[in-house]
Amino acid sequence: MPPRTIEWIGDLQGCVQLIDQTLLPGRLELLQINDIETMFEAIRSLQVRGAPAIGIAAAMALVLGVRETTTSDRGQFLEILADKSNYLASSRPTAVNLSWALKRLVELANKEKNASVAQLKEMLLAEAKAIRDEDAATCKAIGENGVCLIEPDCSVLTHCNAGGLATAEYGTALAPLYLAHEKKVPFKVYADETRPLLQGSRLTAWELSQAGIDVTIICDSVAGHLMSLGRVDLVIVGADRIAANGDAANKIGTYSVARLAQAHGVPFYVAAPASTFDLSVGDGSKIPIEERAADEVVNGFGRRTGPKDVKVYSPAFDVTPAELIRGIITEFGKIEPVNAKTIAKTIR
DSSP: OOSOSEEEESSTTOEEEEEOGGGTTTOOOEEEEOSHHHHHHHHHTTSSOSHHHHHHHHHHHHHHHHTTOOOOOHHHHHHHHHHHHHHHHTSOSSOHHHHHHHHHHHHHHHHOTTOOHHHHHHHHHHHHHHHHHHHHHHHHHHHHHHGGGOOTTEEEEEOSOOSGGGSSSSOSTTHHHHHHHHTTOOEEEEEEOOTTTTHIIIIIHHHHHHTTOOEEEEOGGGHHHHHHTTOOOEEEEOOSEEETTSOEEEETTHHHHHHHHHHHTOOEEEEOOGGGEETTOOSGGGSOOOBOOTHHHHSGGGOOOSOTTSOOOOBSEEEEOGGGOSEEEETTEEEOSOSHHHHHHHOO
16 A cells, blocks of 8 residues: 555654645656645645545644744633634635544534643644544445445445545545455456546555555546446545535536436445434535636646637536435444434444
C-alpha cells in the first residue's frame, strides 16, 4: 500500500503530512503542512479529498490554527477556536465529515471546563489523531461487513474514489475489495474515470493496481453498455453526506450509475461510516451541492477543451434517492432496506 493518506508528524509543534492527490498517478509526493491557511487551500483544491480524509484534515488544521495563540484566557481561546472552525467549514460544504470533525473538537474544548489553554491544545491534537485512527478502524469494519458481497469471479463497478486515498486507510467503497483481495477471492473492478477531475482513473485505478487488484478504467458513459452486456455484477460507491431517509450525495455521475443499475437489475450499494450520515437533513433535497470552477471542465489538466465564451455548469455532487440503493454498508453492519426507520435503528 502507498504511504498513509494523511497523518500528524511529531508533537504539537509538528506538521500534517499528506499525499498530494492532484499529482497522481504521475507522481507520488508527500506535502508537509504547517498552517491552517495552507490546509484550507489543500482541501479546496483537492490535494486532500474524500469525505473522511477531509474530516481528518479539517481536525488537524484546526489544531494548526490555534496552536500558536498566545492568550491564556480560556474564553478568548474558545472564541478563536470557533472562528477558525467556521473558516475551515467553508472550504467544502457538501461533505458532512468536515463539519462533524470540527464540531467534535469544538465540543471537546467547551466541555473541558477545568483545562488550561495549554492543556486544551494538547487535547485537541490528541482528538484529531484519534479521529484519524478511528477512521482507519471504521474502514476496516466496513470492509468486513461488505466483503461477503464480493463473490468469486464477480465484476464490481465503482465511481470516483472511495479508497485509502479518501480515508485514513482501506477506504469505504473499496474496503470490501481490499479485504476480498486479502482473502484471495478472484474478482475484477471497473473504475469509471469520473469526469471532470478523473478521480476514478487517476486515483482508484492507481491504488487498486498498486495493491495488485485487477482493475479496468472505463469512460463514465461506458457503464450502461457494460451492464447491458451482463458484465457488471455489483456497484459499490462511497458517499459524502447521507440524509436521514437514506438519500446519498456522492460524486457527480453517481445518480446516473444508480439509475442504470436499477434498469439492468444490478445491486447498487453505498459504503460509508456513521459520520457521513446527517440525520438533521430529512432528505437529499436539503443537502447543499458544491459547484466547482468552470476551468475544471473546459480547461482541465492544462488543455482547453471548450470555447472561452461558453457557460459551464459544474456541480461536484449529485444525490441518489434511497429507493435506488440496495443497502448501505457501515461499520455497524449493512442497512437494508434503506429508509429512515432502518437508518435510525443503526445510526444513533
